[in-house]
Amino acid sequence: MVPEISRLVRRSTFVLIVLASFGVEVAATDGRAVGQSICFLSIWIVVAAVVAQFIPIPTDPRSKPPLWLFFLLLGLALAPFVVEPLRRNWTGDGYPLEIQMVCSFRNVGLGFSVCAGWLLCLRLACVTSLFLILFSVSMTNHPAMMVVLGMYTATGSIWLMIAYWSAFRSVFVAPEKTVTIELHDSCERAPWLGFSVLVFFLGLALALVLVGPRRASYALGEWMPTSGGTGATDMFARFGVGDGPEETAGDNAKAAGMVETDKMIEDNKNSLIDAVNDLYGPPHKPNEDVERMVAAGKVDVIQFHGKLPDNKRPSRDFDTGRKGPKGNPKPKSQGARGVFEVQGRTPLHIRLVAYDIYEPVEKRWLEARKPTGKLIEAQGGDWMKLGFLKPNDWYLADERHRLKVAELKSNLVPTPSLLMHFRINKVDKSDYYEWDYEGVLVLAGRKSIPPGVIVTTDCRTVDPMRLPKSAFGTVGGTNGTSPNLGDVPSIIRPEILKLAREWAGDHPRGWLQIDAIQRKLLNEYTLDLNATAPPENPAPVLWFLNESRRGPDYLFASAFALMLRALDYPTRICMGYYASPDAYDPETAHTSVKVTDLHFWPEVLLLDGHWMVLEPTPGYGILGPTLSLFERILDAFAFLIFWLYSHIIKFTLLFCLLFAGWIKRCDLFDSLAFLIWASFPGKTWCEQVRGAMAILERRGRLSGKARKCRQTMFCWLRESLLKPSKPDADLYQIALMAQWAAYAQEAPPPWSQPEVLNVCHRVLGSWTLKRWREAPPDFLIGDKS
């Protein structure tokens, strides 16, 4: 059944897509202000409505939409990605990539609906609206969604009635007067090209994910709708649809919600009320007034106005208060899911212990000394500031994190590196804090930090590439760096120094030098938690570097730190918790850190007093600065260029192959089709002839001599190729065979099966695509004789 394309149908289609767009906005707001989103949507709808005024209505709805429509839709599809950076700048709010994709799809749907004069666009607009409304309904349970859904359903019903009015009319009018027929403009063709392109791109994406560079895999992973993202590359990506609102608020350890409590002002000593209770007993609690119901006859109740005398009261009464069903006797686990929860971008390194002296005899690191001096200043509003740090312009925007303590057994205040400010609710004096090691903050005078405490931190972010050479101090330099930080045992120093110089290459002192060594470890060494050095080995680090080339993270950290020390960088190694992006939970929008997330990493001292985290262990990362969308695109583009340049030969070959394949695509497809037919020609002679004729017909179509809708195969071949001046017996024979195969299947064939196959082979072999193309224009189909 073909829908009628009246103005009403077009308008109701527009309403459908508008309602679906509202649904998308409701689903996408996800805690944001709905009004703002609706306002943005309204702008798009107004734009679409205005554009609709300039779109012409085709005389034949079945005609092919014009080419400019493609560019219009492409522009609409790309528009949300262009507008998004502006929106982020103006409003400070943004959509994750998957919602941008849905918005892009919504725009395409709006585009289809304004071009609904073409039947194809009308159908696609309806399908788009259906997809969007289903997407919205499945993504949110917002009450407004039900309203939108109801309106969509009603409008959809009206659309169906209008669109299929002629069919409805047949119910009321005599059937013989309302015959309808579906007319086909052209013969149906399977969309092989579209299917092939789809398969190609899916395969490419899959190949990139599986074997491509890791960064590309991450980027593709964040394109997955409703993934929520990890926030590693786009801060808005972690608030995707389905992120966040499921978090449980509360102050018990299990609750992941970041709800600030007064835990830190609670005291375990007896309060005044407790003292009073001890003296005078607990306060009297009168029994609650229990309502009772009396069973009596209706007449008595009316006669005595509901207050029955005693002689009328029945001997039984019952309590209306009821106890609920007994709960599940099996106690639920009250344990937290981690040591603490992190809200904010990850990866994050939370220091626990710092080590600065390597003991060669016992082959272990010794803990660093406790720093003297407080150097923590109250800033107001319970915020604390680290006063000893010098300001520098090589840092980028601060990053805020909130860490909720769950089951931390020590008095550690979990803070990321490059810390600048921090805050715990109601803890407003700097005396409550002290340093266990440099950069490791603890609560003074407490053995542990209570569950539920939330630490809010602002830490700096740094792009190491922007660090100047002067950012890295030297051991024992003018800045008063402790000589311990450059200490390398003399037994291993020559070899370590040799390796370090070899790996650093010609890079000048500074980040490039450090990065060269780090890359070497990252690329050529393997993380293996079980690969420990033999106990009798005098230098486990050298064993790791020279022999095994695999080991646990502390060997990576030790080796890197010692090599940097050999090059006169003040370094230390730290043990702490690593908040991995892989542990990100999209339901709570938090990353939980468990006891098993303990990790070792080296750090290098910067001149301003900050310890900068280094990460030589494969599989671990460092929190980078938050880049704007434009910077990310530029970064990705630069990376792509670099990647392409590094594989220039492969890509040139691939490009040449693809280009040649594209140029010769028709011949390739034709050869493939012939190969398939030759391998599986069919069981009966009819199938064989039909297969051969399909190939011939495709060749005719590719060479611009397509069969017309009203032409039979015989007529088409007779009029296009079978010229009396150049009779081709085989072609005439196959034309006859095609006629028999199509219209006389029940009649006994006048050919044997081998004969049919031979003729088909000869025709397909002689009437190649090239020959079809070379056939003169007067061989084109003429008038029927």
Added chain:
Amino acid sequence: MSILTDDAQTNLALKGTLLEGIRAALNRALRGKADVVEKVIACLLARGHLLLEDLPGLGKTTLAKAIAFAVGGNFSRVQCTPDLLPGDITGFSVFNQKTREFEFLSGPVFSDVLLADEINRTTPRTQSALLEAMAERQVTVDNIRHTLTPMFFVVATQNPFEHHGTYPLPEAQLDRFAMKLAVGYPEKSDELGLLAAAIGYVDDPLIQKSVLLKGQLAGLQEQVSKVLVQPNLQEYLVDLGRATRVHPKVTLGLSPRGLLIWQRVAQAWAFLKDRPFVTPDDIQDIAIPVLSVRLGLAPDEASNIINQLLETVPVPV
């Protein structure tokens, strides 16, 4: 390679001879109009009736008479005039004074080939006298049914509508014709040949020579009815028929009777081309004469609209 048996080959040869004989006879009568003659034979073999519409003097009557002679049947002719009555065609009962009974005097309709010349010059009342005869090959007079011959074949001629003193044929009448043909003016060479052949002859004796023996036409018609029509072609026919009913310019869509006639004529067309099955080309080749008689189309637009319909519905392959 032939897969036919000896009997079948004999039949085939006989069929060829007969058809060639009819073709020769009709082409002799109507010079230079081989395509018209071919369609006339198809109409005859399909047991349909033929309406010839053209200007006076183009050989319509000659062709009708040649058909009658060729098939070896009785020939009757009715010159339709405004004062012609239905009884003049069907016949009527008269009272026999001797036998004291009514006797039925059969009209010209009781023949094998009836030529209704200038049929649209008579009134619709008289035109309707042929309805039963053409559809059911019988005539009912005074409540008595009279059966016509099995090979009853009506050839009607008519002048174009715009000519003075014509009554358009009713739709019911038109639907009973298998096809409508226009003879058209012959080529110059044919006209020269026509003139040359007329010298020395009062009438062409060869035209009056019978080609078929009694029963041979019925045999051919039976063979035609057995020509294979695949279901996909029947579906194609039905699609075409339904397309005529929704076309905005077609006032009267194709009736199921029209579909049946179209299929029969297509079978006859395939038979004439020595093919044991029908193809879409057969259906398309005879679409214009079959459809133009019954779709209620303006004469100048008929071929365009029919071609449009044929372009719209895809052929089965």
